[in-house]
Amino acid sequence: KNQVEQSPQSLIILEGKNCTLQCNYTVSPFSNLRWYKQDTGRGPVSLTIMTFSENTKSNGRYTATLDADTKQSSLHITASQLSDSASYICVVSDSRAAGNKLTFGGGTRVLVKP
Amino acid sequence: EPEVTQTPSHQVTQMGQEVILRCVPISNHLYFYWYRQILGQKVEFLVSFYNNEISEKSEIFDDQFSVERPDGSNFTLKIRSTKLEDSAMYFCASRRGGGFYNEQFFGPGTRLTVL
Numbered sequence: 001k002n003q004v005e006q007s008p009q010s011l012i013i014l015e016g017k018n019c020t021l022q023c024n025y026t027v028s029p030f031s032n033l034r035w036y037k038q039d040t041g042r043g044p045v046s047l048t049i050m051t052f053s054e055n056t057k058s059n060g061r062y063t064a065t066l067d068a069d070t071k072q073s074s075l076h077i078t079a080s081q082l083s084d085s086a087s088y089i090c091v092v093s094d095s096r097a098a099g100n101k102l103t104f105g106g107g108t109r110v111l112v113k114p
Numbered sequence: 115e116p117e118v119t120q121t122p123s124h125q126v127t128q129m130g131q132e133v134i135l136r137c138v139p140i141s142n143h144l145y146f147y148w149y150r151q152i153l154g155q156k157v158e159f160l161v162s163f164y165n166n167e168i169s170e171k172s173e174i175f176d177d178q179f180s181v182e183r184p185d186g187s188n189f190t191l192k193i194r195s196t197k198l199e200d201s202a203m204y205f206c207a208s209r210r211g212g213g214f215y216n217e218q219f220f221g222p223g224t225r226l227t228v229l
Binding site (some may be wrong): 041042043044045046049089101102103104105106107 | 118155156157158159162170172203205207217218219220221222223225
């Protein structure tokens, strides 16, 4: 069964600090991996998307990495801001679905404190 | 910037009643999806829809669920006889094309509460 696991479940960081979120997946065959940001009570918003041939991708202060061999990804947030407080969800698509069906991780809830 | 919209934002219903959740996808998108998120749990895929038919559905999407695109703009999810465990946030998403880099854009969700 395809699974996506994230760690930590939650973390608290001070404004201006960096943090790294982890994602491990067992989705096979692998197509692409996405990181989404979800504010409380809102729909997920895409941050990055990577295929198996990509090792890193940035979107402003967000940098995602992917190791397709170990089936791990990370999301690094640089110089955190209060508005970064949200859940960050790792989502993996298998190639059979051609981007159709997404398997979601449980998310990491980030709280940025002043 | 175009966005996916959903109505209502919150729906309260009695167990056994039928509900219809409505979505207006982004206008030039061709692929449509419904997901649900039970409070405190992961987002789960329900169904995908393309070319006026279901292209894939999960085991959650049983005979109690149906989807429809009744006109050129709306995409609906119907639950025929709601159960307590149907209480969740339901997200609609749409995507322009079938390529891997074509993003799914999510709506703000409808919170369904079944009493």
